[in-house]
Amino acid sequence: MTQKILVIEDETTVGLNIKEILESGGFDAIVAADGKIGIQMAKEQLPDLIVCDIMMPDMDGYAVLTALRQDEATTTIPLIFLTAKTTRDDVRQGMNLGADDYLTKPFRRKELLDAIASRLAKQNNLKQLEQKIQELQQIDRQKDELIWTVSHDLRAPLANIKLIAETLKLIEPNAQQQKQYLNILESVCDQGNDLINNLLTWRQLEAAEYPIAYENIDLEDWLNGQLEPFTIRTSDRQQILKINIPNYLPTFRIDPTNLKRILTELLNNACKYTSSGGQIVFQVIYQPALSPKNPGAIIFIIANEAEIPETDLPHIFEKFYRVSHSDAQFQSGTGLGLAIVQQLVEKLQGTIQVKSSSGWTTFTVKLPA
Numbered sequence: 001m002t003q004k005i006l007v008i009e010d011e012t013t014v015g016l017n018i019k020e021i022l023e024s025g026g027f028d029a030i031v032a033a034d035g036k037i038g039i040q041m042a043k044e045q046l047p048d049l050i051v052c053d054i055m056m057p058d059m060d061g062y063a064v065l066t067a068l069r070q071d072e073a074t075t076t077i078p079l080i081f082l083t084a085k086t087t088r089d090d091v092r093q094g095m096n097l098g099a100d101d102y103l104t105k106p107f108r109r110k111e112l113l114d115a116i117a118s119r120l121a122k123q124n125n126l127k128q129l130e131q132k133i134q135e136l137q138q139i140d141r142q143k144d145e146l147i148w149t150v151s152h153d154l155r156a157p158l159a160n161i162k163l164i165a166e167t168l169k170l171i172e173p174n175a176q177q178q179k180q181y182l183n184i185l186e187s188v189c190d191q192g193n194d195l196i197n198n199l200l201t202w203r204q205l206e207a208a209e210y211p212i213a214y215e216n217i218d219l220e221d222w223l224n225g226q227l228e229p230f231t232i233r234t235s236d237r238q239q240i241l242k243i244n245i246p247n248y249l250p251t252f253r254i255d256p257t258n259l260k261r262i263l264t265e266l267l268n269n270a271c272k273y274t275s276s277g278g279q280i281v282f283q284v285i286y287q288p289a290l291s292p293k294n295p296g297a298i299i300f301i302i303a304n305e306a307e308i309p310e311t312d313l314p315h316i317f318e319k320f321y322r323v324s325h326s327d328a329q330f331q332s333g334t335g336l337g338l339a340i341v342q343q344l345v346e347k348l349q350g351t352i353q354v355k356s357s358s359g360w361t362t363f364t365v366k367l368p369a
Contacts, residue, residue: 003120004028006047008038008064010056018051025113035059039067042074049119054083062097069098078119157192161185198336205343212255212347219252220245226260230267238276244283250369252298258344263300265337266363270304278305296369301362308356316354317342
């Protein structure tokens with residue numbers, strides 16, 4: 001992208017000469033005939049750098065620079081002064097006001113282009129540094145949120161375990177009650193285990209240490225085993241699970257552990273956010289290879305009767321992001337699940353997309369066959 005330079009110069013001939021030099025150096029140059037016009041053009045055009053004469057009628061370069069530095073939109077734009085003034089006091093005044101460099105007329109073409117290249121390079125370094133600082137601040141905020149989330153999500157299951165333990169001290173439960181309490185304890189332990197697994201997986205993925213182990217699987221048989229728990233779960237929750245798997249599926253070379261992780265997370269979310277009586281659809285599509293440039297693929301589609309708010313949809317795969325929901329039971333979790341899913345899909349050389357409208361949310365995972 002061509003960098004834009006604004007030249008503020010009241011002498012028409014000098015301004016056009018500078019414009020010609022800049023354009024010969026590969027820059028997009030625009031010229032303002034006085035300070036007031038220059039300030040307006042700077043606000044409208046937001047150039048990458050400004051070259052400004054000091055000695056101008058009505059509004060000199062110092063006043064222009066002061067106005068630019070006071071405006072949030074233009075305060076960081078580098079500015080090089082051009083002037084016939086050469087005293088140390090003149091230079092100091094310009095620098096004190098925030099000028100980035102100072103060229104004395106007359107100057108050579110190389111002097112001008114070198115000064116501009118130097119300032120733009122420094123400005124680029126500053127932008128990269130600011131971006132790094134913002135990234136570090138974001139990581140710091142994520143760590144704080146993670147600590148809060150983990151503390152919150154561990155406190156709830158531990159409280160449930162303590163409550164059951166205290167209850168068992170007070171009563172002698174019959175067989176049915178024992179089974180009920182054991183089921184609750186098992187569920188609570190699963191929640192804690194899932195939380196720890198998500199944290200460990202996230203750490204391994206961030207450190208590029210996550211293992212991938214491919215093997216050949218009979219996909220149809222494998223899917224039947226993975227879907228059985230969800231058939232029972234949806235029945236218990238009075239949800240309608242529709243499964244559509246084609247009669248023929250080829251032997252699939254994949255990492256089954258990570259494929260299970262992906263599908264389990266998506267199906268868990270579908271069950272979690274679907275109301276009683278709502279539908280969940282699990283579909284598999286096999287696309288045979290048509291050519292070396294159009295290889296085959298296995299497509300997994302998980303859809304459910306629930307809609308993600310439009311404001312949440314662009315952030316759905318961000319780490320620690322949790323979809324806003326009026327019901328507190330849907331607010332739990334680290335916000336790592338879908339972020340991990342996306343990274344695992346990419347590790348398997350696949351893609352994942354999400355759409356949500358008309359009361360339905362659909363996740364589509366496409367993996368090479």
